[in-house]
Amino acid sequence: MNELGIICDIKDNKAKVAIGEMVTDFLSVFQTISNSYAVSFSPLRIGEQVLVMPVRGDLNSGVILRGLYQEKYKAKNTDANTFNIDFEDGTHLEYNSKTSALRLDVTKDINITCVDKTINNQNDTLNTQSHTTNANTITLNAPSINLNGNTQIAGAISTSGEGGASGTFSIKGNLNLIGDLKVSGNISDGKGDLTNHTHSCTDGATAVSR
Numbered sequence: 001m002n003e004l005g006i007i008c009d010i011k012d013n014k015a016k017v018a019i020g021e022m023v024t025d026f027l028s029v030f031q032t033i034s035n036s037y038a039v040s041f042s043p044l045r046i047g048e049q050v051l052v053m054p055v056r057g058d059l060n061s062g063v064i065l066r067g068l069y070q071e072k073y074k075a076k077n078t079d080a081n082t083f084n085i086d087f088e089d090g091t092h093l094e095y096n097s098k099t100s101a102l103r104l105d106v107t108k109d110i111n112i113t114c115v116d117k118t119i120n121n122q123n124d125t126l127n128t129q130s131h132t133t134n135a136n137t138i139t140l141n142a143p144s145i146n147l148n149g150n151t152q153i154a155g156a157i158s159t160s161g162e163g164g165a166s167g168t169f170s171i172k173g174n175l176n177l178i179g180d181l182k183v184s185g186n187i188s189d190g191k192g193d194l195t196n197h198t199h200s201c202t203d204g205a206t207a208v209s210r
Contacts, residue, residue: 003059004068007048015044015064017052022059024052029064048073 005017005024014026029050032040049070054062069075077084081098092105159167186193 001054003052003054005050005052007044007046007050007064010044010046013041013044015050017050017064019052019059024062025060027052027060027062027064029066 003017003019005019007015008018008023009016009026011026014028016026017024029044031042034040044066048066049068051065051068052059052062053065075084076086077094079096082094082096084092084094086092090105090107092103094103095101096103157169159169161167
């Protein structure tokens with residue numbers, strides 16, 4: 001006969017179950033899946049309510065079926081459209097099939113290791129206190145890129161137009177330059193072309209700007 005009990009001891013992923021005054025031997029526990037396709041594992045906890053299923057009528061040769069709710073371990077969300085898991089550290093995983101929304105609240109770190117990653121979405125917002133990306137090269141493809149805030153670039157900047165044509169570098173505001181300015185084209189201001197312009201010297205002569 002199947003018996004309800006409480007896990008009272010754990011060893012090597014097996015458990016003893018207290019059934020009234022009786023305590024079973026260490027028994028194997030059903031996990032979600034265990035075959036060549038995948039192997040899952042959910043840690044056991046003392047105090048967990050389980051069902052002991054005897055083998056050939058012997059509880060001490062039986063197996064443990066787990067997952068029975070009890071007063072202090074109940075699902076926080078039992079919505080008919082929602083799959084959810086709450087872990088003991090406060091991490092929460094939830095998927096609602098009606099809204100097709102996936103929610104993951106993690107109390108500490110998320111580490112993902114993969115070969116290639118492709119994400120397709122309509123909009124993306126990242127809210128963080130700091131962000132670091134380490135890569136050999138980074139390519140951003142967009143009709144326009146907006147950077148709001150102070151920007152520091154350690155390295156050279158090269159611009160080019162479509163098909164290798166000349167690019168345009170526009171600054172709306174003041175430019176403070178520390179170092180040399182080398183120009184291979186013309187220099188103009190609001191009054192016209194300044195390339196090879198002359199100016200008056202203190203002795204009354206004129207000279208080409210250097």
